[in-house]
Amino acid sequence: MRFFKLNSVTLAFLLLASLACAASAQPEPEADAQKTMTFRLRANASTGYNWQWSAKGEGEITLQSEDYEQRESIPGAPGVAVFNFAGVKPGKLELRFTYSQSWQPKPTDQVNSYQLEVLPDLSIIQLDMSEDIVSNLKPKF
Numbered sequence: 001m002r003f004f005k006l007n008s009v010t011l012a013f014l015l016l017a018s019l020a021c022a023a024s025a026q027p028e029p030e031a032d033a034q035k036t037m038t039f040r041l042r043a044n045a046s047t048g049y050n051w052q053w054s055a056k057g058e059g060e061i062t063l064q065s066e067d068y069e070q071r072e073s074i075p076g077a078p079g080v081a082v083f084n085f086a087g088v089k090p091g092k093l094e095l096r097f098t099y100s101q102s103w104q105p106k107p108t109d110q111v112n113s114y115q116l117e118v119l120p121d122l123s124i125i126q127l128d129m130s131e132d133i134v135s136n137l138k139p140k141f
Contacts, residue, residue: 036124037084037085038082039095041080041112043081048101049099052098056094057091058089059093
């Protein structure tokens with residue numbers, strides 16, 4: 001009988017512990033995880049080229065942050081331009097990035113265009129998956 005009581009107490013304890021762990025194992029949603037979208041575009045700041053962005057459509061986004069990550073410490077080495085956007089107004093839009101030198105009268109620009117949608121909860125999704133955002137790490141120059 002004592003063996004049965006010990007096992008049932010142990011079993012009850014294990015059951016309660018596993019339920020507590022299961023409840024706490026669910027990750028807390030991060031506020032920015034679904035509300036922002038990051039674009040990483042290869043760039044070379046030493047050439048005078050930089051990325052400019054524009055957005056057109058019924059949806060609206062705003063630039064949260066822009067940064068440049070130098071990949072190597074060698075002068076003239078390429079890096080990555082990082083743009084982080086947040087949704088402002090629901091709807092579809094086209095986001096365009098143009099890589100150019102601002103002083104050139106007739107630049108030969110590279111343009112990357114993306115079809116996005118800002119959802120009612122202001123999270124952003126990419127509609128046109130023909131060119132995934134991840135592929136921006138290797139744009140054609």
